[in-house]
Amino acid sequence: MKRKILSILTICLLLGLVNIEATTKILAADDSKSGDVISDGSYVGIGSSHYIAGDNTANKGIRCFLTFDLSTLPAGANISSAYLNLTSSTLYGDPFGDLGNMVLEQVRYGTSLTAGDYNTPSVNYICQYVSKPTTSKNVTTAVKNEFSLGYNRFQVRLRFTSKTDNNGDFDRIVFSNPTLTITYTAGVTSATLQTNKSTYSLGETVYFTLKNTGTTDITSNDVNPWVIQKYIS
Structure with a gap:
């Protein structure tokens, strides 16, 4: 034929x-599922728009966890770009000098953040920062993959390569209002x-x-x- x-x-x-036509959405971190966890499990901080990675005066490591809700995207949306903005942040002490590079990795810890998520397995390594972020990070591939697999959230962890420098001082980065900007076309x-x-x-x-x-x-x-x-x- x-x-x-x-x-x-x-x-x-x-x-x-x-x-x-393309649509752009700016997603704030979901405060109910985002926060920070101390290495010994003694504290899990959620419900704030400020998130911490680094160490504390007790020489315990702190890791930052962020969740972005993808459920507002229409079914079948074709994501053309996704950028994670961590530029709104403040340094205390010298985290990059004392704790090494800061690793950004994708994780899946589900609907709630718990103490055990400090060591939850990484799903996907994204990048490392050698200093405070000054530009948004392209995470298009990771977000597209997560959405195509049917997950309704995109979750990342930020951690330094060294848990602590054992000097009894705060060395940390505090993120305020991180965002994920997604551009897509509806199917x-x-x-x-x-x-x-x-x-x-x-x-x-x-x-x-x-x-x-x-x-x-x-x-x-x-x-x-x-x-x-x-x-x-």
Whole structure:
């Protein structure tokens, strides 16, 4: 059977009513699931817009955990970019000089932060900072993967390579209002495709390739002349 491919450009012109404009959302950290954990499990801090990584005067390590809620993204959203902004932060002591680099890694600790999450396994290493963050970090691949796997949250941990320098002083970085900025296009849920049916043979299958939706097969037998219609879900 003869097949024809209609170009994406042609289809886009025919789909004048389909909105595929990009949307950008700035997500604040979910305070109910974000916080910091001390290495000996003696303290778990949640419910604040300030999050800590470093050590304390008792020479205990502190790790920072952040959760961003992805459930507000529409099903089938095509994420084009995601940036984690940690630039709003303050240093106390000399954490980068005394505790080494700060590691950013993806984790999955679920719906609540507990003492045991201090050592929860890393899902994905993202990067290391040698000094206080001054620009947003591109985390597009990690966020896209998490969303495509069906997870409704993106979670990260920040920790220094050394737990403490044992000097009895605070060495820490405190993050205030970290954000995750996501740009996406919503998947098309329905559309009407039009073409001149007279250019195709009776019963011929026409392949319409739509950006963000994949390919749908439409047979010209059961439609009115000049118009081919198909709902895409």
